[in-house]
Amino acid sequence: xxxxxxxxxxxxxxxxxxxxxxxxxxxxxxxxxxxxxxxxxxxxxxxxxxxxxxxxxxxxxxxxxxxxxxxxxxxxxxxxxxxxxxxxxxxxxxxxxxxxxxxxxxxxxxxxxxxxxxxxxxxxxxxxxxxxxxxxxxxxxxxxxxxxxxxxxxxxxxxxxxxxxxxxxxxxxxxxxxxxxxxxxxxxxxxxxxxxxxxxxxxxxxxxxxxxxxxxxxxxxxxxxxxxxxxxxxxxxxxxxxxxxxxxxxxxxxxxxxxxxxxxxxxxxxxxxxxxxxxxxxxxxxxxxxxxxxxxxxxxxxxxxxxxxxxxxxxxxxxxxxxxxxxxxxxxxxxxxxxxxxxxxxxxxxxxxxxxxxxxxxxxxxxxxxxxxxxxxxxxxxxxxxxxxxxxxxxxxxxxxxxxxxxxxxxxxxxxxxxxxxxxxxxxxxxxxxxxxxxxxxxxxxxxxxxxxxxxxxxxxxxxxxxxxxxxxxxxxxxxxxxxxxxxxxxxxxxxxxxxxxxxxxxxxxxxxxxxxxxxxxxxxxxxxxxxxxxxxxxxxxx
DNA sequence: GCGATCAGCT
DNA sequence: CACAGCTGATCGC
Numbered sequence: 188x189x190x191x192x193x194x195x196x197x198x199x200x201x202x203x204x205x206x207x208x209x210x211x212x213x214x215x216x217x218x219x220x221x222x223x224x225x226x227x228x229x230x231x232x233x234x235x236x237x238x239x240x241x242x243x244x245x246x247x248x249x250x251x252x253x254x255x256x257x258x259x260x261x262x263x264x265x266x267x268x269x270x271x272x273x274x275x276x277x278x279x280x281x282x283x284x285x286x287x288x289x290x291x292x293x294x295x296x297x298x299x300x301x302x303x304x305x306x307x308x309x310x311x312x313x314x315x316x317x318x319x320x321x322x323x324x325x326x327x328x329x330x331x332x333x334x335x336x337x338x339x340x341x342x343x344x345x346x347x348x349x350x351x352x353x354x355x356x357x358x359x360x361x362x363x364x365x366x367x368x369x370x371x372x373x374x375x376x377x378x379x380x381x382x383x384x385x386x387x388x389x390x391x392x393x394x395x396x397x398x399x400x401x402x403x404x405x406x407x408x409x410x411x412x413x414x415x416x417x418x419x420x421x422x423x424x425x426x427x428x429x430x431x432x433x434x435x436x437x438x439x440x441x442x443x444x445x446x447x448x449x450x451x452x453x454x455x456x457x458x459x460x461x462x463x464x465x466x467x468x469x470x471x472x473x474x475x476x477x478x479x480x481x482x483x484x485x486x487x488x489x490x491x492x493x494x495x496x497x498x499x500x501x502x503x504x505x506x507x508x509x510x511x512x513x514x515x516x517x518x519x520x521x522x523x524x525x526x527x528x529x530x531x532x533x534x535x536x537x538x539x540x541x542x543x544x545x546x547x548x549x550x551x552x553x554x555x556x557x558x559x560x561x562x563x564x565x566x567x568x569x570x571x572x573x574x575x576x577x578x579x580x581x582x583x584x585x586x587x588x589x590x591x592x593x594x595x596x597x598x599x600x601x602x603x604x605x606x607x608x609x610x611x612x613x614x615x616x617x618x619x620x621x622x623x624x625x626x627x628x629x630x631x632x633x634x635x636x637x638x639x640x641x642x643x644x645x646x647x648x649x650x651x652x653x654x655x656x657x658x659x660x661x662x663x664x665x666x667x668x669x670x671x672x673x674x675x676x677x678x679x680x681x682x683x684x685x686x687x688x689x690x691x692x693x694x695x696x697x698x699x700x701x702x703x704x705x706x707x708x709x710x711x712x713x714x715x716x717x718x719x720x721x722x723x724x725x726x727x728x729x730x
Numbered sequence: 731g732c733g734a735t736c737a738g739c740t
Numbered sequence: 741c742a743c744a745g746c747t748g749a750t751c752g753c
Contacts, residue, residue: 224744232733344743381744435745436740465743507743 189225190340190528195558197273200294200305200340203228203235215239215271217280219307220291221247221382229255237261239269241282243290243416247382250411265292266318275299283318285309286355287342287506288383289416295319301337301554304520306528308342311508311516312354325519336522337554343533344507348468351511353489358504359390362460365492365500366391372458376432376445378499379462380409383506385417387462391429398422399429406433432459439497446498460492462504514539523548524555 189201192213199213203226218240219225226248229238236259240248245260263269268281278298285291287308296303302323309315316324322334345352353361366375377399379387388399399420401410409431413421433441442459449456467487487493492500508516517525517539524544527534534540549555 222744228734230733347741383744434740434743436747438740463743465741468743469741505743 189227190526190530192340193558196300196303197275197278198271198296199235201225201307203238204233214273217294217305218244218248219285219294219305220244220288221251222288222308225307231255234259239263239271239280239294241265241290241292244292246415247290247412250415251408263292273298281320284315286312286315289385291383295323299554300558302334303338303340304336304522305340306342308344308507308528310355310506311342311512313515316516316519319520323520325521328515328518331521332519336520338524338526338558339517339520339522340526340528341513341517341534342507342529343513343527343537344529345464345468345505346508346510346513346527346529346533346536348464348509349511350467350489350503350509352464352467352503352505352509355386355504355506358462358502359387361490361492361502362387362462362504363391363394365460365502366395366458369458371455373428373455374457375429376442376457376459377429377462378432378434378438378460380406380431380433382412382416384462384504385413385420387504388413388420388431389417392417392420395429397429398424398427399431400425400427401431406431434461434463439499442499443497456498458500459498460500460502462502464503464505464507466495466501467503467505510537513537 191202192199197213198215198217200217201219202213203216204212212235216235216238218229218238221244229235229248229252231254238259239261241264242262245257245262249255249257261269263280263282265282265284268279270277270279276299278296278300280297281295282292283295285293285307287310291307291309293304293306293309296305304319304323320334323332323336325332362377366372369375375391377384377387377391379385392399400422401413402425403410403423410421432438438461445459446456467489489503492502494500514537517537521543525534525537525540
């Protein structure tokens with residue numbers, strides 16, 4: 188899952204259009220790693236070259252999509268920098284190991300827009316941080332680095348997970364121990380067919396002196412990428428004790444079937460190991476209502492493999508940072524602003540962000556404003572001009588609506604007058620408007636006060652040109668704090684806290700919200716009924 | 731008819 | 741729940 192970069196930046200990371208307007212097309216594209224959800228949109232028909240990425244990521248991508256051409260890509264390797272020419276002045280980009288999967292990198296951009304770290308997907312361990320330029324990393328917790336990053340686009344995938352994850356190395360040792368503890372298992376199935384689990388295979392292979400069988404016929408893509416990354420561990424001989432087990436689909440069903448088959452034949456059971464953090468983050472949140480008894484009964488240990496009710500052994504092998512790792516990384520890096528690259532604005536839940544990221548921190552000449560395409564040189568304008576578009580108008584034309592959160596939406600004057608409005612805010616008096624996520628409060632405000640704050644609600648600011656009348660071009664999503672309401676915090680983020688997903692808005696609008704690091708609101712249930720009824724009647728007609 | 735995107739699922 | 745990814749339906753050219 189990737190987010191669009193703010194409009195003021197000339198580059199995109201892990202997003203590849205297509206953009207309807209060439210005006211919006213980013214001039215430079217960067218790819219952090221080869222997982223498919225980060226390569227969506229890369230195709231010969233949508234050439235957005237050059238795409239900057241590591242040799243390994245490019246190789247994996249070319250292998251999967253041979254119709255792409257090498258010439259679309261520019262190689263950048265871990266630890267190396269490139270200077271990129273741009274209309275707005277050149278900038279420097281450096282790649283760093285993201286500790287996520289083979290070829291995965293974080294990008295550090297340094298230019299007139301500021302110093303920006305985009306982590307892609309990452310597991311931000313201490314070692315990982317130490318590979319960043321010294322000036323950006325504090326020597327110890329609480330000690331500011333010599334140079335502050337302006338923004339971090341941060342992988343907060345497991346930002347909610349309060350558990351301490353074992354290191355990848357430790358997880359691999361757990362896997363090896365688990366295998367040692369099952370000498371009678373005739374076959375060891377490793378659910379490791381995903382890019383990023385190769386080290387598990389490598390270490391198992393080295394420890395037990397055996398290659399690992401990959402079924403070329405049913406798992407060709409995995410076979411191909413293993414032949415690029417760790418060819419020395421792969422065998423096509425099914426008599427090997429170690430087999431790759433597909434993680435999808437229906438892992439549990441297939442695993443149960445394997446075990447049942449052995450039992451029915453009175454054979455020793457095979458050993459099935461799934462190295463993934465997914466199983467461990469399940470009971471992280473408050474599932475007291477929806478969570479099954481099975482979940483409650485789980486006595487999860489992170490220090491050794493755990494067998495579940497289906498007979499699968501789990502080891503917490505995580506390719507993303509835990510909350511603890513993120514907090515610690517943010518403290519050492521002390522960025523001015525943090526944006527989550529995953530939806531639900533999970534960055535806002537980090538203590539570091541709650542305590543340190545507020546808009547009042549930015550002076551009028553800070554590049555922050557430029558990043559958001561907000562021009563500080565504002566000329567006086569009429570209160571209402573011809574560019575004003577109301578939300579209701581946009582929504583009608585899109586056949587979409589926002590949910591009750593937005594029922595208080597008011598028309599907002601676009602562009603310059605809006606900017607002026609924003610900029611005229613005095614931090615003390617009218618706090619706070621934030622441009623990303625939940626409004627950030629002043630640093631003096633305690634967590635308790637923070638909690639007492641009132642409803643935050645969303646305003647969408649749209650620009651209009653004659654061309655874009657049909658498809659409004661939402662420009663900025665801002666939040667404002669309403670002082671006269673009594674509700675406790677954040678109806679705005681109701682979506683992210685809700686257990687339901689936010690799948691009810693059209694893709695375009697969803698992308699917009701995500702790019703602003705704002706949770707996607709859901710239409711009113713009544714509207715959903717209408718939309719569904721319309722869908723049903725349409726389906727009916729087609730018969 | 732094809733590729734891109736979305737919905738739904740695990 | 742949700743990683744990354746699959747399948748099948750639908751959309752749009």
